[in-house]
Amino acid sequence: MTTGNKTIVTEFIILGFPGLDPAYDGLMAAVFFVLYxxxxxxxxxxxxxxxYERCLHKPTYFIFCHLAMNDLLFGTVTLPKxxxxxxxxDRVVPFGACFAQMYFVHSLGAIHSLILLFMALDRFIAICVPxxxxxLITxxxxxxxxxxxxxxTFLRMAGILANVLTLSFCSSNTIMQCYCDLVSIANLGSGQDEVKFVMAVAVGNALFSLLVPLSFITFSYISIILVAVLKLSRSRSGERYKALSTCTPQIFITCLYYLPRCFVYLSSYLGFAFGIDFKISLVLLYSLCPAAVNPIIYCLKTKDIKDCILKS
Structure with missing residues (x-):
């Protein structure tokens, strides 16, 4: 749409991996399809x-259900496109659809952090104050x-969405990413001061959504190791092993979600420059791999689930 001398953006074009040879498009589609x-x-x-299994109707596994639902929704929001x-x-995304995808991507990411926090809280109370x-945990x-x-979170992200919608989009509409995200969209906005304000609000929201849960998660697992594990005597080595084994799946899931994300943020803060394709790969690593790996971790490393599977 054209207004005066300005072209109003009505759709966005998602490039995916800009440096990928078109000959590998079929392979990428197959990889994403299998991942989905x-x-x-x-x-x-x-x-x-x-x-279905009544023996798993416990608070811990209801938290797992919320995490599984979050992973399922995130994959459905991003991978089909x-x-x-x-x-x-098909690289064209209508303006409204792109903003809707951005809203759900960031909402589900923030909810994922909170669910990981609840998992850490569950283990902290179970081991430190059994x-x-x-x-406390019902x-x-x-x-x-x-x-x-x-x-x-959905309510809070609606405010972030409204803030991004205050920008005018009158020039480029090309997104250097595999899906619509806030940073990519905001950087296409017109007005340097307006974009800076939107980005500042987005960064503050991201720090709140990620660092607050991560701080408590780190505190919880360190407390579990120091208080509940290291203080157990040698005669209670079985309890020590049980305490560690109940935390292992959650610690692995948390590391898989946070470590690549922290690497991207820290490298950007310290001024390390990476190729756009490598950066997109890291984003997909911490966005999609946990959703695919989490069910495997539950089944292989969670004793109650593994026992129920073997019995069925």
């Missing part, structure tokens, strides 16, 4: 299995915490 099948199949399996980019060469666990408590995390 793994995410959908694995997380649906977790949801159905925990709902990524597949169509490389399978059908006598208080039945009273199905009702977990339902309220997780429900509020979904509702309040």
């Amino acid at each position: 099948l793994i995410i959908v199949g694995g997380n649906l399996l977790i949801l159905v299995f925990i709902c 990524m597949i169509s980019i490389y399978w059908l060469d 006598m208080r666990y039945p009273a 199905t009702k408590t977990v339902s309220i915490m997780c429900g509020l995390s979904w509702a309040l």
